Amino acid sequence: MVASAAVRLFGMWASPAVRRVEWALKLKGIEYEYIEEDLSNKSSSLLEFNPINKQVPVLVHNCNPIVESLVILEYIDETWKENPILPVDPLERAKARFWATFVDVKCREESRKAFFMEGEEKEKAIENLQVQLKALDEELEGKKFFSGDHIGYTDLAVGWMAFWLGVAEEAAGFKANYDVKFPNFSRWMKDFLAEPVIKDNLPPREKTVEFFRAFKQLGSCTKVNQK
């Protein structure tokens, strides 16, 4: 265990972006202090450490704040060298970053629309999401995880879909049908969630579904932005 009282993580229990950082910290065996934020009443520390976006997660290492979960992942990988999560080869790193950006920008956008919208717009978003899932499914052909035999940066980046996509579906009443249509992706979801570091670091499912149901009722006026 790499003991480090100097590592603090500001988070919120239901946030996938926060869990993503926790998975990375745990994979590396880094000890940290976790601070739960009430996002409807943000602490002065959070606002001081992340004045631009005012969001979680924020990693504070030796009093230096790092924000944006994918940026935090790269920082963790470069600072603590054991159990590397990014590949060494520049081309493989570019591919890993490509998929991370793809799920964080594109898949998240369509999932958000499928979650919040109704009728035709909802249907269109689900269709778009399925096109995206197909691409992810093809990328997994012949591989256990996106990063190969072991989970890595790409798996941690896509990881929110393994748990929170199902939560969103249940809370908002839609189905992306990956278990039927995308066997590689469906298999990856199960394998990813079975990994000890992941399995022991997920929010309670029922409570999360309830949270997202309430979240949907608040509608698009939500202030809970997570990176």
Added chain:
Amino acid sequence: MASEKGVMLLDFWVSPFGQRARIALAEKGVEYEYKEENLRDKSELLLKSNPIHKKIPVLIHDGKPICESLIIVQYIDETWSDKAPLLPSDPYQRAQARFWADFVDKKVFECGGKLWKLKGEEQEAAKTEMIEILQILEAQLGDKKYFGGDIFGFVDVAFVPFTSWFYSYETCANFSVEEVAPKIVKWAKRCMERESVEKTLPDPKKVYEFVRYLKKRFGIE
């Protein structure tokens, strides 16, 4: 595609995202073949190289495609690492650079687009937003020579292509970048003293002509 040796860039002349890649390649002294794409009739090569997004820029290195401009710039930095490092070596400074490049990515282009696409109150709101974005960036730059400090770096590469759009933003939305963010304007001039930037960025008046062409095409007065 064939595993041809060498570097090719699929791009579009006015794209600030493509210009990031061109500036990075020039800083590193990398020779490459430039291929101008017709975005209304995309080439087979582009569609095969970037099947997911079908967008430029795409860097093709020894037959392997790399997509997304900031990912391309990092790839260039990591592959040709012997010269002109764009990211600092310290992990915390690197995280700062990535954050600010991501900030530019998320904020500048989209808000800029609103300035020429919208009118009336919506345009005013976009102008207020753009001024705020420029002032945040100005505060981050401070009195440094570049965003990277003394070294022209990742954030400079990410942001400098948008400086040739300032004239368009100002003309469409009626404000002055120099008035709201004078340090940014001085920084832009310093960047233009670099050959990589000077040879890559188009004349702002040509960018404005392009914006006017887009407005006509989309039926925006």
